[in-house]
Amino acid sequence: MFGILLLCEGGILFGALRAMEMQSEASTDLAHVAAVQRSLDRALTLHTGIAGEVINAAGQRNNQAEQQRAIWTDVGMAIAGRDDWGHIAILDHPDNTGFPIAWRVDSELGVGPSRQILQNWRLTEGESEVTRYRLIVYTGQLDPTVLHREWTAYAGESR
Numbered sequence: 659m660f661g662i663l664l665l666c667e668g669g670i671l672f673g674a675l676r677a678m679e680m681q682s683e684a685s686t687d688l689a690h691v692a693a694v695q696r697s698l699d700r701a702l703t704l705h706t707g708i709a710g711e712v713i714n715a716a717g718q719r720n721n722q723a724e725q726q727r728a729i730w731t732d733v734g735m736a737i738a739g740r741d742d743w744g745h746i747a748i749l750d751h752p753d754n755t756g757f758p759i760a761w762r763v764d765s766e767l768g769v770g771p772s773r774q775i776l777q778n779w780r781l782t783e784g785e786s787e788v789t790r791y792r793l794i795v796y797t798g799q800l801d802p803t804v805l806h807r808e809w810t811a812y813a814g815e816s817r
Contacts, residue, residue, distance in 0.1 A: 710735035710743075710767050713800060715809070724763040725775050730809050731761045732800050733769045742798045749809045751790040753816070755779075 712720050714728035723731060734745040750759045750771060756779075762772040771791060773779060781787060792812045794805070 708736050712763050712767050712769055713802075714761060715802070715806065717802070720767065721763065721765070723761055725760050725772075727758040727760050729758045729813075730805055731763070731769055731771075732805065733767055734800060735767070737797070740797065744797050745795070745800060747794040747796075747805050747808075749792040749794065749805075749812050751792070751815075752813050754789045754791075755787065 710733065712723050712731060712733045714723045714726060714731040716726065716728050718726050718728070728750075730747055730749045732745055732747040734743040737744045748769070748771060750757055754773075756773045759771040759773055760776045762768070762770045762775055771789075773789075792808075794808060
């Protein structure tokens, strides 16, 4: 959700948002079903009529990246008033359950890590789990070599 707000308000943030951790704790048994949870994808949805593209670490693009496992996924889009695109790359951490995560990529280029898209999973009452992702927000051309180097450094960080 952070990335789209930064881009839409015209105040583009450059660099990495260091530690994005999400903690889930079940107050009752929870079954995460593929059709229910949308993760971050609605936050990073492309607006109609704006050029954009999703590319993952395996080089799969747009709908080819849907439900595919990858260590990172990048969504880029045109920004009014700029000659280059804005990008948000989401890096998965190897300590996350289900690593590398499968990604939700919808027809409007909404993007998000989606552990439950390939299979249901459950948190039982009182159980908690922390998942980590790094967001890198930048403008210009996607350089997969640079993102892989950033992912390698991030992957080496322990909790």
